[in-house]
Amino acid sequence: MNESNTDTLLPEACAGKIFEFSGSKFAPDIAAELWPKILQHKWLMSEKLGRDVGLRTASIDFLGNIDQAHKEFMAYKQPDLLAEMGAQTVGREIWNTISDSQPPKQVVERRIILPLTEEKLARKHGVVSPKTIIFFGPPGTGKTHFVKAIAGVLSWWYIEIAPSMLMADGIDKLGVNLRNVMEKARQLEQAVIFIDEFEEIAASRDTANRIDKSITNEFLKQVPLLKNQGNRILLVCATNYIRQLDAALLRPGRFDCIIPVGGLDDKGRETILRHYLSRLNTGDVDIDQVTALTDRFTPADIEYMFQKVAQSAFELEYTSKQEYKVTTETFVKVVAQITPSLTDEIIEEFIQDSATYSRA
Numbered sequence: 001m002n003e004s005n006t007d008t009l010l011p012e013a014c015a016g017k018i019f020e021f022s023g024s025k026f027a028p029d030i031a032a033e034l035w036p037k038i039l040q041h042k043w044l045m046s047e048k049l050g051r052d053v054g055l056r057t058a059s060i061d062f063l064g065n066i067d068q069a070h071k072e073f074m075a076y077k078q079p080d081l082l083a084e085m086g087a088q089t090v091g092r093e094i095w096n097t098i099s100d101s102q103p104p105k106q107v108v109e110r111r112i113i114l115p116l117t118e119e120k121l122a123r124k125h126g127v128v129s130p131k132t133i134i135f136f137g138p139p140g141t142g143k144t145h146f147v148k149a150i151a152g153v154l155s156w157w158y159i160e161i162a163p164s165m166l167m168a169d170g171i172d173k174l175g176v177n178l179r180n181v182m183e184k185a186r187q188l189e190q191a192v193i194f195i196d197e198f199e200e201i202a203a204s205r206d207t208a209n210r211i212d213k214s215i216t217n218e219f220l221k222q223v224p225l226l227k228n229q230g231n232r233i234l235l236v237c238a239t240n241y242i243r244q245l246d247a248a249l250l251r252p253g254r255f256d257c258i259i260p261v262g263g264l265d266d267k268g269r270e271t272i273l274r275h276y277l278s279r280l281n282t283g284d285v286d287i288d289q290v291t292a293l294t295d296r297f298t299p300a301d302i303e304y305m306f307q308k309v310a311q312s313a314f315e316l317e318y319t320s321k322q323e324y325k326v327t328t329e330t331f332v333k334v335v336a337q338i339t340p341s342l343t344d345e346i347i348e349e350f351i352q353d354s355a356t357y358s359r360a
């Protein structure tokens, strides 16, 4: 390259110039994309040969076979990165625990899954698959569960980034940590990156007195970078409190989809009930009756109810020394001890938020 700068980014002062790497000329935007890859290739060549390879040699080698060179780098770096980021695999079956009527399964299927699995058709019609998504809704409605299900059905890596991890080095390092994590994420292929409790790091500037305000700015820088990449990466952020998020983040163009995750209808509850029932030692259970009993239960409430049912069946058999089978009666007793999470107030608030913030 005819510039002496070896930063990972092309200096802004160079904007508008034509760049020359080892005899080939490139427009600035192409050069900006190639430059970090050439540096990566230089690193990889040096690593493989056990000596420092010069920029010129690396450029020539890289430009001779751009696609292959970049793939090689990714393959070399990927296992380290995946381990470092705590990447997990998720089974496809988790998607099937979600009934078609459970919001937002249909939106997710149409907007996120299909354009990625039917890539050719999507391209034909100019459909661009979303890269950045927010899930919002009351606690326990299945936001995390959905993100895992998406990773599972796509067979992509699932990487969870906890706000506490980003804040581990103190609030003032939050921006730097976020940038580092996103830089790593951008090098991956086929990964769902999940930031839970998003409001912890992305609350509105007016109220976020505890947290360095630069975090929203850092985020606003990272989102377009992620979108410009050709990689198959999905960034999903989840929050119980969409109202607290900085309005700057919610403007069109930042997140592609803002999706409400709300309560369950009868069909949705029945599907989850059947899923958990299959793990119990059951006698006669009237599923319609249990479905009716669990109105306003979130998936988390249902899970809790099953834990209690299982524990009580186990204890009863232990004390009586006689086989205990779970029946409708067992559910009636246990449900009486549980207060459903969804109240009129929460539902009303969620309906308002859905009208205000949803974008699919």
Ligand SMILES: Nc1ncnc2c1ncn2[C@@H]1O[C@H](COP(=O)(O)OP(=O)(O)O)[C@@H](O)[C@H]1O
Residues within 6 Å of the ligand: 097, 098, 099, 102, 138, 139, 140, 141, 142, 143, 144, 145, 146, 272, 299, 300, 303
């Ligand atoms: N079909 C389902 N949809 C959503 N959650 C489910 C489903 N089946 C079981 N669950 C369980 O319900 C619990 C609550 O879901 P979670 O995703 O943690 O909610 P949130 O992230 O919205 O607080 C989780 O333990 C999840 O595994």
Ligand SMILES: [Mg+2]
Residues within 6 Å of the ligand: 143, 144, 145, 196, 238
């Ligand atoms: Mg969650």
